[in-house]
Amino acid sequence: MVSSAIVLGLTAATVLVFTGIGLFAARGRIDSVETYISARDSAGSGTLAATVIASMMGVWILLSPAEAGAAFGGLPAVLGYAIGSAIPLLLFIPVGARIREVMPAGHSLTEFAYARFGSGMYLLVLLVSVFYMFIFLAAEMTGIAGALALVADVPLWQTSLLIGGFVLVYTTYGGLLASIVTDTVQTLVILPLLAVGFGGALLSLGGTSEFHATVVSADPTLLDPGFGPGLEFGLYVAFALLGANMLNQGVWQRVYAADGERALRRGLGIAAVVVVPMLLLAGLFGIAAAGLGLTESGSASIAFFLVVAEAFPTWVTLAIVVLAVLLVMSSADTMFNAIASVVTADLARLLDDPDQRTLWLGGRGLTVAVALAAMFIGAQGYSVLQLFLTADLLAAGVFVPFLAGLYTERLTGPGALVSGIAGLLVGFTYFPSLRGLIAAIPGVGSMLPAPSFLIAFAGATLVSAALTVVATLLGGADADLESLGREVRALDDPVADGGSEQ
């Protein structure tokens, strides 16, 4: 085991450097709430690719794909994770262009939900989106705290406080701009670190031939691309990732940050290309953990770090620690600002003509509140997998009718709401994770079909999609999509004392 003092020192140095970068980048440039939660038309294709990669690729990439590889079906499960993570990014290319066209001065997905569908769908989208993003954040904090505890015996609270606290400092000060700048630098460190770290790890496991021989002799299904349970997992995780990411405000903010449609297309396209090998490589270490017999005690959720602790030389372990810290920082700053931006944009509508100072207090106060809650949860060492799956299922049932509102004027608010709720009912009927809770509802238990993640996620998505089509055909809402752009206002009145206010 690596010394906890060395790991803590390395973590502190990493967070200090990136906090400095974030503070320096935002110095004097945040002069309104608008610039705090929006970086409209500011990112070229390279910056956009970098910030999307950093935002979406949290420390979960070192945990979940490896767990999938170790416990949910080997290579096809990992491939499902990898390809499933790229699909939402590719889908955001046309959807993002449409978002910018329909609501050019927009800030958040809930703003669109309210303007397009009214309060019912708005509340559902708000609930699902914020729940998902907060669980993402809590899972990141839990993941990094657990990982550093495993490789260096660092107490959970120290990791959570150190990383969460410093990210909070630069995000509260510099908002989305600080997040995008630090994301860009972080990606340019993460990518080579990941390549070199994983290359070194492969060699320290004896090279690909020995790795392959070890795994095949332990369980050949781990490397069988056609292994049934792995294919099933890969399919349902793709549905889960699709819905959750389409309701990720962090991506919506970056859609607006793109400097035109070309930057949007290229940036998202590059990000989609690189997430596949990133997740594939991480997943291979879960397969290695299973092949080496390290996950037999039911510890598949930390399979990647079991291999790190068991087989890697110190320099590879330290490189992985820096990589993990950067992955957490880059996702946490995105989620801090994304959750704050959803509520800040809505405050501007909900309050009666609020002044800039009220919005500032709302935006920054919420950033602090969200960060403290996530740091607290991260220090507890809870298992957040069930909550993550629940958040994914909620998103799977809601995202199709929500996005359909961008394309059709015939879908009504009630039509979208009913489609989403019907999708959720189907999803929860088959959802294994909350089976005990749902079965406890009087009269329901005996009627429930056999649980299945695949049917739950695919059912939620496909039923809501089918009903969205029906509601669109039957609907006569005749919503005016062109008027949405006029309803959503920018929040860029300068504060009284300008950029020096920080």
Added chain:
Amino acid sequence: MTPSAILPLAALGSTAFAALAWGSILLVLAVFLAVGWLVLTE
């Protein structure tokens, strides 16, 4: 009928596995160079 009953059980060969692993590492490095170049030239 389950997918595993339809598809033959065959682990990826050693060469294909090596290509997958090292190819992924090279692709990550290539994207790093591309993103770095794009950021520097913005």
